[in-house]
Amino acid sequence: MSRRLFTVGPVEVFPDTLDSMNRPMMVHRGKDYQDLQHGVVEKIRKVLDVDTEVFLAPASASGFLEGCVRSAVENKMAGLSNGSFGDRWQLIGQENGKKVQKISAEWGKALRKEHVAGKLEKDVEAVTVVSNESSTGILNPLSEIVEGIREQSEALIMVDGVTSVGAVDLKPRKLDLDALVFGSQKALALPPGLAVVCASHRLMEKAAKVKYRGYYLDLMQYKRLSDKDLPLTTPPVSLMYGLDYQLDKILREGVQNRYDRHQRMADMVREWASKRLGLYAEEGYRSNTISVVRLNGMDFKEFDKRLRQKGFEISPGYGSIKDETFRVGHMGDLSEKDIQDLLNVMDEVMEEMA
Numbered sequence: 001m002s003r004r005l006f007t008v009g010p011v012e013v014f015p016d017t018l019d020s021m022n023r024p025m026m027v028h029r030g031k032d033y034q035d036l037q038h039g040v041v042e043k044i045r046k047v048l049d050v051d052t053e054v055f056l057a058p059a060s061a062s063g064f065l066e067g068c069v070r071s072a073v074e075n076k077m078a079g080l081s082n083g084s085f086g087d088r089w090q091l092i093g094q095e096n097g098k099k100v101q102k103i104s105a106e107w108g109k110a111l112r113k114e115h116v117a118g119k120l121e122k123d124v125e126a127v128t129v130v131s132n133e134s135s136t137g138i139l140n141p142l143s144e145i146v147e148g149i150r151e152q153s154e155a156l157i158m159v160d161g162v163t164s165v166g167a168v169d170l171k172p173r174k175l176d177l178d179a180l181v182f183g184s185q186k187a188l189a190l191p192p193g194l195a196v197v198c199a200s201h202r203l204m205e206k207a208a209k210v211k212y213r214g215y216y217l218d219l220m221q222y223k224r225l226s227d228k229d230l231p232l233t234t235p236p237v238s239l240m241y242g243l244d245y246q247l248d249k250i251l252r253e254g255v256q257n258r259y260d261r262h263q264r265m266a267d268m269v270r271e272w273a274s275k276r277l278g279l280y281a282e283e284g285y286r287s288n289t290i291s292v293v294r295l296n297g298m299d300f301k302e303f304d305k306r307l308r309q310k311g312f313e314i315s316p317g318y319g320s321i322k323d324e325t326f327r328v329g330h331m332g333d334l335s336e337k338d339i340q341d342l343l344n345v346m347d348e349v350m351e352e353m354a
């Protein structure tokens with residue numbers, strides 16, 4: 001049975017996007033592939049308004065979260081966290097043998113400048129920050145966090161934009177971010193399998209000095225080949241066709257229009273959730289791509305089962321708040337009409353269950 005996905009990723013991929021990938025395979029060491037990769041990289045720069053390096057890997061986004069740590073941290077990093085994905089990047093650091101200064105804030109609340117200002121240890125080489133914390137539905141205020149870091153430290157700033165890139169203006173040029181990592185299966189509305197990182201020249205200079213960066217996710221290896229518009233290893237060619245198509249779609253829609261649409265969809269879900277059950281994230285810092293809704297005693301299994309029977313899918317809670325919340329994804333190519341359909345069906349199911 002077909003389902004309409006209002007999930008946190010993979011998200012709904014529209015038929016025209018799926019069709020765009022249904023093209024003959026090509027070998028990746030040749031002019032046709034080089035032209036495709038060159039075009040994709042240029043369009044990413046245009047959509048995100050960056051002039052950084054742009055690398056693409058056959059991996060989920062976590063691949064480059066790890067690749068950044070391995071490539072740019074010799075000894076010590078700091079990991080900011082106010083949720084599961086912040087914790088995850090700290091863990092990636094630890095499991096790669098780095099010392100990690102953990103800076104943690106309360107879940108459901110935004111990370112603020114005061115959490116970092118004056119708090120970073122002197123020998124920290126890089127700071128990891130999650131822009132949109134998908135477990136709690138908080139969009140962290142990146143510019144004040146970056147300001148807090150830069151006031152005291154020259155550490156690289158590496159940002160997880162997994163559930164914000166393509167939906168929210170992160171201003172990577174203005175904030176001069178050193179790494180911005182994301183994947184194909186979230187707000188870009190593609191199937192999973194491609195990781196992307198925008199990496200600053202400062203980060204690449206640092207990487208050149210770091211020992212034992214590995215191979216598969218080493219940003220220096222990517223740089224060597226991407227200068228010739230080539231991939232490091234065999235790329236997911238079909239996904240590259242799809243990404244090229246989606247980037248054209250985003251440029252046709254207009255980047256700001258896309259951000260505005262995400263704002264409107266988020267407003268609709270928030271209004272519904274505030275009236276019906278309540279939201280987990282603090283007001284003023286709520287995500288424009290994922291709303292984390294309090295269960296307030298509602299039986300999620302039953303709610304989810306009934307929604308699926310009507311052809312709709314949402315996501316359960318995540319991490320330590322898994323049993324208190326559920327999550328609604330409102331990103332990618334969805335429209336306000338799609339969101340209204342979901343809200344109507346959620347109303348219907350809640351009435352059935354009352």
Ligand SMILES: Cc1ncc(COP(=O)(O)O)c(C=O)c1O
Nearest residue numbers: 060061062085132134162163183
């Ligand atoms: C904020 C955030 N960071 C990282 C990840 C991990 O991404 P992936 O599963 O593509 O490796 C996710 C996945 O949901 C996420 O939401």
